[in-house]
Amino acid sequence: MGIAQRPQNADERLDGEVVETRGQPRFYGILDCAPLPMAVMEGPSQIVSYVNPALCYLAGKSRVEMIGKSFAEILPGGDECLLLLDRVYRSGKAESHAEQEGSATRSPYWSYDAWPVMVGLAGEDRPTGVIIQLTETTPFHLRATAMNEALLVSAVRHHELMEVAETLNTKLQVEMRDRKQTQQALLRSELLASAGRMAASIAHEINNPLEAVINTLYLARSTDHLPDSAREYLEIADGELMRIAHIARQTLGFYREFSAATSNSVTSLLDSVVNLLQAKIRSSGAAVEQRCDLQLQVIGAAGELRQVLANLLANSLDAVSENGRIILRASASVDPNNGRRRVRITVADNGHGMETTTINEIFxxxxxxKASVGTGLGLWVSKQLVEKNSGSIHVRSNPHGDRRGTTFSVVFPREAEVSEVTSRKAQ
Structure with missing residues (x-):
């Protein structure tokens, strides 16, 4: 509460000045709006000259009942309060006092704030009265305050515990995901092991009849007066049977091809794959176009390279619709990482394309x-064969728009590195 002083002249009055206006100080209107009980006393006897509505409500009396009476009659038993008012009146200095719950003999417990009312000229100020403000402090209020503090501490601890719980939950989720991935990897390993055992068994069973078929083809090719077209078909069949025999020997573990990496004509490889899949190409109605330098050579095992390209072309034929288009392209390039020369073979189609989730899992x-039609091993085996021949395989695909389709890119070393690859494998 500010101190009201009388200015030197009437034109210099302050807003907080105690001035009689219709029998009341002008700032009483401000005190009427105060939420805390307040009163103004005059003289050494502390005669009440003003009370605000909040004090009326606290005391249970009207203004008429309190104004003109001693403050001691309004709040009897308030010895500390009366002493406080007397000190402020005599000293002209504001003071405060708060009763303690343990030292008081009654409830509620009060806190008092008192200010002197000063009038007169500057340098001659003297108190003419006192303004007092009361604050009620009950045991319930103290307990509520303590409870609020406890709730605040509890909320902070709850927040800390929630953070710890979230951290632990995140770690648990990561551990569960890692464990699930490990279990899936073990399951895939077991499936591959089972598939390997089954493949070995099948290879063992077909090995002997396969040899018989190869011998029969040899005899058929040796027949006199055989038409050139029939001889060509028999040579194609013999080549594919040799590839089947090679796969069977690999499956059984009877054959390790240390020196099989040789120089192969890319054009010949693509031609052999297209000829092999001619029936499938005709049935699909697709157009297969080859774009390749006739002199381009690639390093690798011929049978394995042919198997990779055949798998990729067969997949493209399955993806395109009637009148679809497939382009087989081979070109020379240089590895930007080490400067070595290499050959890039791409199989591009305008089929239905693949979503990103599918691309992430195709290998x-x-x-x-392909539901029940596919085994899910073609691209996986192709990737293994490509890496075995010091190559790499990549894919990009778009399932939407005019540029819809899929392109597989396979990169192999060029002929210039035949001796280096062969010697490295021999070591």
Whole structure:
């Protein structure tokens, strides 16, 4: 509460000045709006000259009942309060006092704030009265305050515990995901092991009849007066049977091809793959176009390279619709990482394309988009064969728009590195 002083002249009156206006100080209107009980006393006897509505409500009396009476009659038993008012009146200095719950003999417990009312000229100020403000402090209020503090501390601890719980939950989720991935990897390993055992068994069973078929073809090719077209078909069949025999020997573990990496004509490889899949190409109605330098050579095992390209072309034929288009392209390039020369072979189609989620899984074993028709091993085996021949395989695809389709890119070393690759494998 500010101190009201009388200015030197009437034109210099302050807003907080105690001035009689219709029998009341002008700032009483402000005190009427105060939420805390307040009163103004005059003289050494502390005669009440003003009370605000909040004090009327606290005391249970009207203004008429309190104004003109001693403050001691309004709040009897308030010895500390009366002493406080007397000190402020005599000293002209504001003071405060708060009763303690343990030292008081009654409830509620009060806190008092008192200010002197000063009038007169500057340098001659003297108190003419006192303004007092009362604050009620009950045991319930103290307990509520303590409870609020406890709730605040509890909320902070709850927040800390929630953070710890979230951290632990995140770690648990990561551990569960890692464990699930480990279990899936073990399951895939077991499936691959089972598939390997089954493949070995099948290879063992077909090995002997396969040899018989190869011998029969040899005899048929040796027949006199055989038409050139029939001889060409028999040579194609003999080549594919040799590839089947090679796969069977690999499956059984009877054959390790340390020196099989040789120089192969890319054009010849693509021609052989297209000829092999001619029946499938005709049935699909697709157009297969070859774009390749006739002199381009690639390093690798011929049978394995042919198997990779055949798998990729067969997949493209499955993806395109009637009148679809497939382009087989081979070109020379240089590895930007080490400057070595290499050959890039691409198989591009304008089929239905693949979503990103599918692309992320196509090289996983047993993953297929062909339902019961596919085994899910073609691309996985192709990737293994490409890497075995010091190459790499990549894919990009778009399932939407005019540029819809899929492109597989396979990169192999060029002929210039035959001796280096062969010697490295021999070591």
């Amino acid at each position: 996983e074993p047993f993953f297929t988009t």
